[in-house]
Amino acid sequence: MSEKTLMLGNASVARGLFEAGCSFVSSYPGTPSTEITEEVSDYSEVYAEWAPNEKVALEAAFGASLAGARAFAGMKHVGLNVAADPLFTASYTGVNGGLVIAVADDPGMHSSQNEQDSRHYAIAAKLPMLEPSDSCDCIEFTKKAFDISERFDTPVLLRMSTRVAHSQSLVSLGERILPQAHAYEKNIAKYVMMPANAKKRHVTVEERTLALAEFAENDSVNSVISGSDEIGIVAAGTGYLYAREALGDGASYLKLGMVNPLPLKKIAEFAKTVKRLVIIEELDPVIETAVRNAGIPCEGKELFSLLGEYTAEGIRRALLGIFTDAIAAPEVPARPPVLCPGCPHRGTFYVLKKLGLYVSGDIGCYTLGAAAPLSSVDLTLCMGASVSSLHGFLKAGGDPKKSVAVIGDSTFVHSGITGLVNIVYNQSPATVLILDNSTTGMTGHQQNPCTGLTLKNTPAPVLDLEALCTAVGVKRVRTADPGDIAELERVIKEELEADEPSVVIVKRPCALLKTVKHGAPLAVKDCRKCKACMKIACPAISFTKEKGAIIDASLCVGCGLCQQLCPFGAIVKEEK
Amino acid sequence: MSELNILIVGVGGQGSLLASRILGSYCCAKGLDVKVSEVHGMSQRGGSVVTYVRAGERIDSPLIEQGGADVIISFEELEAFRYVGYLKKGGRVIANSQRIEPMPVIMGSAVYPENIPEKLADLGAEAVFIDALSLALEAGSAKAANVVMLGAASKYLGGSEEEWLAAVEKCVPARFLEMNKRAFLLGKNI
Incomplete structure (x- = not known):
């Protein structure tokens, strides 16, 4: 071997x-x-x-x-x-x-x-x-x-x-x-x-x-694994693994490696060899429907959910009535994903919330701009929909002075650009923010046409977003730094006021990129407990009644956004 | 060792991926069937993450069931509490005493549970808490807390120091190897 x-x-x-x-x-x-x-x-x-x-x-x-x-x-x-x-x-x-x-x-x-x-x-x-x-x-x-x-x-x-x-x-x-x-x-x-x-x-x-x-x-891609004839399982992928874990030799299995087209004759033969035929498939009853249509009696979604993932214990419970003996899970606070400490676009979402805008959002890290307490994003549908749907929103009465689209650089290239062409062609005074973080963030830092490198890390021409937006006919294209909150707010307000399409390329690299140098962690000195810094929703900043704001030095990357919000200058570089 | 089920839990970004790979490599070298189920994507952004490592004669599901974990290694206190339902009777929780407040707690809409070690004991879960962050800093980087925790867990998982360090060596880039070895040994020798 x-x-x-x-x-x-x-x-x-x-x-x-x-x-x-x-x-x-x-x-x-x-x-x-x-x-x-x-x-x-x-x-x-x-x-x-x-x-x-x-x-x-x-x-x-x-x-x-x-x-x-x-x-x-x-x-x-x-x-x-x-x-x-x-x-x-x-x-x-x-x-x-x-x-x-x-x-x-x-x-x-x-x-x-x-x-x-x-x-x-x-x-x-x-x-x-x-x-x-x-x-x-x-x-x-x-x-x-x-x-x-x-x-x-x-x-x-x-x-x-x-x-x-x-x-x-x-x-x-x-x-x-x-x-x-x-x-x-x-x-x-x-x-x-x-x-x-x-x-x-x-x-x-x-x-x-x-x-x-x-x-x-x-073909051997679909194979029978013989065990007890009490239950016959027809399953593929994860369904097979969970069933096998749950039932072991207490069942026989028809493991499908090919899920289309299905080997219906083989399934019918297998059904004859077992007392119960059970289809185990996560999500939709695709195999089950085909098996039933072929006139083969079976059990399936009456036992198992259309939603979410399956588990071995769930299968054991549904088929054998055996419940797992385990400590009951305690009720604890949820821990949802958040924008990372030092995310350059935390400042962007802070400004959008402050201005009370309708934010047409998109796929990727910036979906997290919808998470409390920033809660800025109004919509996340699919790649590119932030731009295209804002156009329809404005045409149907949405307030152009109070609405923006927010989309990442990679997502914009994926399918935001066609929506922008529509905005120019059919003339809506939309304001589109392209949040450029110099990478494809959520999926773990892949190169894209804007980064200047290919998948194999060889040099590539850099797609010039500013020139691209200008070329499709947007007259108001400008760049802003989300690291300067006051300036970004001023730029966004100006573009919202304009009666024509505008694009703001809000540019600063992802804090997780190895090329980004971080500052020393910040600390709070003589906090006046006004909670202004808490509005930035940074996971590194917590608050107690006794001490006021506290910065966790193990999480802080020293981006300084919170310093810009503190009216008392109480956030300082940590003393060694 | 008939079957070993280890749950690694923590906060996205704490290095559960590397820890699970080291554990997987360790189990693999023992000649066992191994499955490691990882988390990529959205929950890596500061969310609650859970990784499963399973080893034995024959492993089907890559996931560990409720009540199925021999050992839960937790990189954060609250996460140890959250996943205690996965612990097998007689299993053990090895947890970093570091606390990272989740956003609902930071916002004040939820409260970080107090006295988690006592609460775990009340539930019948045997739990050990370690200040892995301090030990990691001693080894050279806060990022090595994950490997400190593996060192601490290795005491309950068996295996020789050589076997474990070989697994660390296989999974860690050369320039961080010495630091991670120090971190492992600091955890092991508590």
């Missing part, structure tokens, strides 16, 4: 890409998918890049497939919404070199704005979808996905979820095997999807689905 290594699920997908001979990767970061692309960038044999958004990433990967490479795009579940347009038609054209798309769902919404189930995309776009359970599967299924892609001439979806993507388990490493060459050949009937061609390709898609269903019935 070869030596085993502990590897993260996402790193294992990256390893699978390497071993499969994949040579082109284009992705947009999004938890819990980000590390696939970060990890694959360490293999010098694989070209890898961050694209401005998921649609661009998938189309770039498609182009690479057309040119003959094994290609990959990775994204989170909501990223596939952005990439859905090329996805559905790439299903019709098929591929040249293998094309695999990883989509990472987030049951429980650890770091997401919704809990959508990506398996619906596989059904809707008529694409095969594989779903690994652990890191070992991640390597094997990634390689298998490329084989399926080339054998059946189809893009293949690889469905990840948070607990598979972000869990480490043991893997054995294999060699990189280069695929057979696929030279590009012009084929208008296959690749130009105008109606006459697409009608013929749709026939091919339906035939392919039947062939894939046959493959699913016979």
